[in-house]
Each structure stands twice: as C-alpha cells, then as structure tokens.
Amino acid sequence: MDQMPDQPSKEISETSGGDNDADDLLPIRHLEISDHGKGFVELLGQLSTCPPISDADFSSRFADLSALGDDHVISVIEDLKTGRIVATGSVFVEKKFIHGCGKVAHIEDVVVDAAARGRCLGQRVVRFLAEHARVAGCYKVILDCTSELRGFYEKCGFVEKNVQMAMYFRD
Amino acid sequence: MDQMPDQPSKEISETSGGDNDADDLLPIRHLEISDHGKGFVELLGQLSTCPPISDADFSSRFADLSALGDDHVISVIEDLKTGRIVATGSVFVEKKFIHGCGKVAHIEDVVVDAAARGRCLGQRVVRFLAEHARVAGCYKVILDCTSELRGFYEKCGFVEKNVQMAMYFRD
Numbered sequence: 001m002d003q004m005p006d007q008p009s010k011e012i013s014e015t016s017g018g019d020n021d022a023d024d025l026l027p028i029r030h031l032e033i034s035d036h037g038k039g040f041v042e043l044l045g046q047l048s049t050c051p052p053i054s055d056a057d058f059s060s061r062f063a064d065l066s067a068l069g070d071d072h073v074i075s076v077i078e079d080l081k082t083g084r085i086v087a088t089g090s091v092f093v094e095k096k097f098i099h100g101c102g103k104v105a106h107i108e109d110v111v112v113d114a115a116a117r118g119r120c121l122g123q124r125v126v127r128f129l130a131e132h133a134r135v136a137g138c139y140k141v142i143l144d145c146t147s148e149l150r151g152f153y154e155k156c157g158f159v160e161k162n163v164q165m166a167m168y169f170r171d
Numbered sequence: 172m173d174q175m176p177d178q179p180s181k182e183i184s185e186t187s188g189g190d191n192d193a194d195d196l197l198p199i200r201h202l203e204i205s206d207h208g209k210g211f212v213e214l215l216g217q218l219s220t221c222p223p224i225s226d227a228d229f230s231s232r233f234a235d236l237s238a239l240g241d242d243h244v245i246s247v248i249e250d251l252k253t254g255r256i257v258a259t260g261s262v263f264v265e266k267k268f269i270h271g272c273g274k275v276a277h278i279e280d281v282v283v284d285a286a287a288r289g290r291c292l293g294q295r296v297v298r299f300l301a302e303h304a305r306v307a308g309c310y311k312v313i314l315d316c317t318s319e320l321r322g323f324y325e326k327c328g329f330v331e332k333n334v335q336m337a338m339y340f341r342d
Binding site: 040044047053058060061097100109133139140141142143145146154158160161162164165166169 | 215218228229269310311318330334336338340
C-alpha cells in the first residue's frame with residue numbers, strides 16, 4: 001500500500017468529530033460513480049501511478065467493488081466549495097478461518113490533495129475507515145505505510161506490528 | 172498477517188518444482204470442504220488463535236470464500252500417507268483504481284505443520300500463491316510478516332517494502 005495522507009495540524013484537535021462549520025463544507029461519504037468527474041482519479045495520481053480511466057472502465061470497476069457491498073468501501077471527502085474530491089481511502093474486509101471465522105480489515109490507498117493538507121482530512125478518512133471495520137465486526141484493521149508515516153498512523157490509533165514484503169510482476 | 176512457514180532446508184533446491192517422488196505424496200491443491208476433517212483448523216492453530224469450528228460454521232465460511240472464485244484461494248498440502256493437511260496459505264485479489272484499474276494480491280495465513288518443516292513446503296505454498304497472483308493479472312503480490320521471516324520471503328522472491336501498522340478491536 002502506498003500512502004500519502006496529510007499530517008495533522010496542531011490547531012485542530014485530533015478528536016475533531018467532523019461536525020464544525022469547516023467540516024460541513026468537507027463532508028465524508030462513500031465513493032459515487034459521479035466522482036469520476038470530480039477529480040477522484042487525478043487525486044489517486046498524487047498517491048501512485050494512476051493514468052486516466054475511461055468512463056466504461058471506471059463504471060466497470062465501480063460495479064466490481066459495489067458488488068462486494070460493505071466488504072469493500074471507498075470513502076471520499078468532497079470540497080463542496082469546488083466540487084472536487086480532496087481526500088480518499090479504501091477499506092476491505094477479509095474473511096478468515098482463524099479467530100473463530102474472524103474478519104480482518106485492510107486499509108489501502110489513502111491520499112489527501114496536496115492543496116488541502118493540514119486540515120486533518122487524512123485523519124478523518126482513516127478514522128472513518130477504521131470505524132467501518134469495527135462496526136463490520138473485524139477483530140483488527142491493518143495497513144502498510146512508509147516508515148515516514150508511522151507517526152501519523154500512531155496518532156490515528158495504530159501500532160507498528162510487522163514488515164511488509166512485496167513481489168512485483170510489473171510497475 | 173501472522174506467519175510461521177518453515178525455513179527451507181539446505182538439502183533441497185529452491186527451484187524444486189514439486190514433481191519428485193516425495194512431492195507426489197505431498198500434493199498442493201485448493202482447500203476442499205472435507206479438509207475440515209483433515210486437521211486444517213488445527214494446523215491454523217499453530218499460526219494464530221484458532222478455536223474449533225463447527226461443521227455449519229466451516230461450511231458457511233467456505234461458501235463465503237468460494238463465492239469469490241479466483242479472487243480468494245486457499246491452498247493446502249495434504250500428506251497422502253497420513254491424510255492430514257500439513258501446510259496452507261491463502262491469497263486474495265484486491266481490485267483497485269490505481270495502476271489503470273490494476274489488481275494487487277495479498278498473501279495471508281501461511282503455516283507449515285511443525286512436524287513437516289525442513290521440506291520446503293512453505294516455499295511451495297508461497298510460490299503457488301504468488302503464481303496464482305501473477306496469472307490473475309496482479310501487478311504485485313504483498314504480505315506482512317515478522318522481521319524473523321524476512322529472509323525466508325526473500326528466498327521466495329520478495330523484497331522488504333514498508334511497515335505494517337495495526338489497530339486491534341479485540342484479541
């Protein structure tokens with residue numbers, strides 16, 4: 001998982017619940033298909049390789065993920081002043097046999113628009129996804145990040161656990 | 172992800188393709204529902220918390236995962252001499268928007284029976300799962316492990332990439 005969320009600003013409490021005037025203009029919600037026209041793909045391009053996606057391909061992938069219901073959720077924050085998506089992150093639920101047929105949530109692809117950082121949007125996205133995992137009955141939620149982002153995720157309530165290994169088939 | 176695969180023995184080549192006489196008695200295949208009676212759950216108990224699972228719960232979870240088709244595969248190695256499952260690992264495919272609606276595979280829950288270690292069964296499981304990911308069109312396959320297992324996964328073709336963070340809702 002590549003991640004580039006914002007760092008929390010000192011001015012705003014970590015416990016900011018998203019119910020102040022500023023947050024009213026920056027609501028968090030699930031991805032909608034119309035977000036293709038609101039800069040969602042371009043935002044992902046700030047995180048990782050993300051070439052433009054045709055309407056047909058976007059709709060097809062959106063349908064793939066929608067079919068998974070609550071087992072795969074993409075959250076977005078829209079700036080209602082500009083109509084652009086300024087933050088996003090996803091979470092999916094893995095069903096296991098261990099832990100009494102338990103479930104583990106995986107957070108992926110968290111990114112905040114470079115021009116919108118310092119407003120705790122990254123924390124809001126991560127807390128939204130972790131709460132989804134908790135309500136879904138997962139016994140834990142995990143993610144992979146660069147070592148530079150360890151402190152950010154610790155502020156979100158995570159602890160360092162293991163190392164991530166990867167094998168690449170192509171870039 | 173918790174993992175406890177075996178370490179490869181020096182006697183057996185890393186490129187062992189699974190087609191020698193010993194491997195004929197230790198075939199690798201997908202999980203079958205009858206593996207509930209062949210020690211599959213007990214084997215997972217060597218990896219993580221894994222209390223006994225009722226037939227009904229096992230069947231239900233097996234059906235959940237089977238419904239995902241090739242997007243979620245559990246591999247097992249059965250010892251045909253004893254009829255017991257001696258190694259397992261799972262892989263699931265995450266569909267993304269990044270990388271041109273790309274796919275990433277996640278390897279989870281790799282474990283080899285303590286009495287069957289030193290026979291490269293862990294490597295066979297991991298290579299089987301990674302090959303599934305490659306054929307499924309994933310651009311990479313990732314996993315999390317303890318730092319002690321880094322060397323094992325490097326021998327399987329992985330490189331260290333990031334840190335894993337976790338938030339626990341319960342044990």
